[in-house]
Amino acid sequence: MANVTFDIQWREAMMELLDQLEAENPEDPTLAPRDLAEFSCIYIKYLQIFKKLEECYDQMVHPQKRLDIKKALEGTIGRILEIKSWMVKLNGLNDCVQLDDILVDLKLAPDVLEIPTPRYYVENRSKELDDRGKFLDALVEKYNVKRPREDPIKLPPPLPEEEAIRVIQVNERGRQGRERARIMREIRRQQAFEEKIARMGGRSALSQEEAATRMQAAARGFISRTRTKQITEAELVFIGMKPPQRDPAHDPQIKEQRNLQRRKLVQAENQAEYDKALITLKTKVREMEGQDMRETIQDRVNTWFVENRNPDNGEYPDFPDEDEGGSKIILNPVPKEEPLDEPAPDPKAKKDAKKDPKKDDKGKGKKGKGKDDAPVEEKKEECPDYFVKLIEGSVQDYVNVWQDRDESTNFFQKYDAELVKDSLRGVVFEEVRVDVDEEMRVLLQNLKDMVAAEKAAKSGKKGKKGKKNKGKKAKGKKKKDKGKKGKGKKDLTADRSMESLYAELVSNNIIQPIPKAKVQDYLGGFNYLGATLEKASIIPDPSMAQVRQLVSEYGILPMASRELHEKVPWVKTMLFYGLPKSGKTLLSYAVANGIGANFFNLSPRNTDGKYPGKAVQLMIHMVFKVAKTMAPSVIYIDEVEKVFISDKKKMKEFGGMEPFSRIKKELLKEIKQLGPGDRVLIVGNTQQPYLCVKKDEKAFMDFFQKHILFPLPDYASMRLLWPGLVEKHGGKLTYEFDLSTLAHIADSYSAGTLNQVVRLMLSDRRVEKLDRKPLTVKEVLNFLCKFEPVHKDTDQALRDWTNKLPYRRPKNPDGTPMPLVPDKKKKKK
Structure with missing residues (x-):
């Protein structure tokens, strides 16, 4: 594909984004989307735009275009996640929103809902991931750690000797019977042929001409059948019912793939040139324009000194601290809000308030009793729109810079030096401003000392130096900081480096190298009757295509960067539950591979015997410390239901040197401290979630924010x-x-x-x-x-447990799901 192809695709995506913004915020507020169907249409459209922008960012060669595309791409990702979270609320907390009827109305195929893993999540960190992979491989070889492998094939146990002999005898008798029947058929055919020849007087059944005629007929029939088969196959290929057979050397798809790979090499070269130009052009901008910037800032600050000097005592104002913004406050002052004209106070109202001051307080807690009490309007919850502004900014940047730009001479898509300078002026200005701030602070302190010295000379006293005051301020700050640190959690490994913690976790097989896997490796189709079943009051199981979609939305898309993770609706914990060998571990690996994450295996059987007793606190602390520092990270817990079981009899049945629930307490503490931007995801896998009963069941369900069923x-x-x-x-x-x-x-x-x-x-x-x-x-x-x-009883046990999830429970009058375990205190009351 040529550069123009992706330029056109980028233009189409930005225009579609503009149309989406207008559709979401129309001039007439009554036309704004409200119900689930309208938000579903918007969601599908954003998915289409996301795929276009992702392909453009992956294949675009121009480095500055890629920067602007990335802004629009991350804004679109954030908007997709915002709308999806709102759709889930409108859908009664059911994550599987059935969109088959919407696709039919829009005349779209189910492939539209497939969410590709953004390739730049890993490619932009390729060097970092390569270095980390080499370090991990070296540690695995050093400590002789076993790598996870594909499960061995488990066949049914062998038959008992007597039954095996009986099966062999039956098969052998059947084989002998079939062989005897074949031989008898041959004998009968030979006898019939001999009898026919004898009837004809010993002569051959066919003459030479007749034999030649039959041979020609057989050959012509074979040729005709072959030609008909070729015509049929060509027709099937033409109507799209059969894939064409192509020569690999001339296959257009293979040629296109090679072309795209070559574009990636050109992209890397242009990016390297752009990175070098940032350094050289930055020095040029500083040399050419830095002095003018410095003089401008100094003039504004000097003017501020003069304007804000106290006319009574001649003292100069304090220069703003760097924490407050420094000279930014001077250069860009915050406009003062004009006070609103308030009505004059009523003297009668004052007298009434003086007489009965307690009446108003009593009436505050009661609604509707006072004459002047108006009903309080509850604010309706609306779809979050933080990323709408980011999308608007990216569209505006495209219109201002790239929409009407002529690039006919830039065949190789190199960087534009003028655009680089424009982007660097703000950076250079900020650096110059910081330098000027330091100089002006010294100058202001000298002026204050001079003023103090003049006053002291007139009054005959020595002036105080400003350094002492600074020291006092600094001491006060230090005390405050110490107080804040004392309240925080104690670091059990404060004296250890991150490399040593990482190596220790690898040596204990907690950090593991994982096999390559993609979300697309989880093969499965789309449910074309989901909406129809919901209309019949039947909640369908999620299709395998929906499972891929949910894993991408909750596990992969929010992990792009710290900034994106802080703003999107993010998830701490996900539960993958389903029948054995249904793909849970495969998608756990796929999430970690898709975002280039560290993979921590905290499964009870994997950690059994490691860090015994109270040392489990150290293990969990190390895991979360490394996971946060080296984010993004995936913490995987297999057989997670056993962590929440408190029955000692059941725990003994599981075996193991340590109780499997020993990590529960510390795990809950660490998860509470996870916040936006940490980019740590806990993935729990289970085949038997129904093992948790009574209070354990409620704690188990509430621990996970998302529950994803893996169907047959x-x-x-x-x-x-x-x-x-x-x-x-x-x-x-x-x-x-x-x-x-x-x-x-x-x-x-x-x-x-x-x-x-x-x-x-x-x-x-x-x-x-x-x-x-x-x-x-x-x-x-x-x-x-x-x-x-799969046995039916096992499948039914999973379905019964699924019916206890929040979106399946009966609803209260306010729409919230009824509690799983009734509160004992309420019963007593």
Whole structure:
């Protein structure tokens, strides 16, 4: 693709952003979006804009354009998350908002809802992540730590000897019977041929001409069938029912991929040139314009000295501290608000207030009793709009700088020196202002000393030096700071470096290297009947496409930067729950890989025997300290329900050297201290959330802000899973493969089980033979029957627990979900 392609795409995205701003804030307030359907349309439109901007930022070569695109991109991401949080509130706290009917009305495909992981999350930190990866690999080799691997294939236990012999005997008898029947067919056919020849007097059944005619007919039939098959395949390719077979050397998709990779190299070169130009041009701006800036600031400050000098005693005002802004207050004074004209006080009202001062106080707490008491209007909660201003600013920057800019001569998309200078003038001005502030503080102190000396000379006393006062102020500040530090939490590892803490956690296998994974590796389809089921008062399970969407929205998008994380609706804790081998661990790895995060494994079985007794406090402290300092970070807890179980009998059944719930207390303390900008995400995985009962169940549910169910694949997901898994393991399904039948037969099997089936089936030797002998449904079923489907009781137990979640519970009159465990105090009352 050419540079113009992405310029046009950027222009379209910015114009669409402008249309979105007008749609959200129309001139007529009655036309503003209010219900869930209207916000859903806006949400879908922002997703489309996000994909365009993300692709532009990834492939744009011009370094200054990329800076402006990034502002618009992060503003769009923030707006998507704001609208999604508001949609969840409108949807009764259900995170899975069904948008299938909206897509039908807008004539859009479900692919619109797929949220790609922004590539710049990792690419902009590539050097940092490479250095950290090398350091981690060195520590893993040094301490001989085991890396997480793919789960081994677990087949059913072998049969008892007697039953195995019986099965072998039955199969052998069947084989012998089939072989005997084949031989008998051959004998009968040979006998029939001999009898036919004998009837014809011993001569051959066909003459030479007849044999040639039959051979020609067979050859022509074969050629015709082959030609018809080719025409049919070409027609299917033309209407989009079959993918075309292309030569890899001339495949346009492969050529486009190579072109995009080449653009990334050019992008890196232009960015390096731009970074060097920032240093050289900054010195030039300082040399050429720095003196004029200095004189301007000095003149304004001198004028301020003269204007604010006390005419009575001749003293000069104090110069503003740097914490207050320094000379910024002088250069950009805050406009004073003019006092409003208030009506003159009524003398009768004063007398009444003097007579009965207690009456008003008594009436404050009562509503509607006084004559003049007006009903207090409650403010309606509205969708947050912090990122609307950022989007408006990015659109305005585009219109002012890039919309009408002629770049016909900038073929290689190099940086623009004049734009660089314009962006650096503010930076240089700020540096000059800080230098001038220091000089003017010294000058002002000298003037004050001179004034004090003149007064002292007239009165015959020695003047006080300003340094003593400074010392007193500084001491007072120090005391305050000490008092603040004393209130904070005690640092158990204050005397240790971050490298030593990181190495210790790696040696204990708490910080782990994880396999590469993407959110797109979690294959699955879209639910096309979600809205229809909701209208019938049936809450559907989230589709596998919705699971990908939720993980991207809550786990990946808010982690772009500290500034974005501070403003967006962010999540501390997420629970992934579902049946065994349903993809929970895969998406936990995908979140960490998508944001380039450190991966901490605090699973009870992984930490069992490490930091025993009271040392668990040190372990949790180290984990969160390193996680915050080296953010973004993902803290993973497998079998998390066992952390919240307080029943000692159950805890003994789990085994282990230490009780699994020992980290609960310290974990709750540390999570309370997580704030916006820390970029630490706790991901809990569980197959049996229903093990927590009574008070443990409430604490377990309340600990997690988001609960994401990982469902079994339905028919639509099966249609995507089988080809995807076969391709992942080196194979490929032919067009003739009966995928529909296999999707129906494999019902009630989890995605992880299907993955194990394909791994077992596609050995290296079998992959080599796929060209000659393609896969068949019968061959897949021979391997599928070795694995057991999910039991219905297990699935039902998960569904019963899901019905206890807040969005599934009955609602109070004010719309809030009823509590899970009734309050004992209220019962007594």
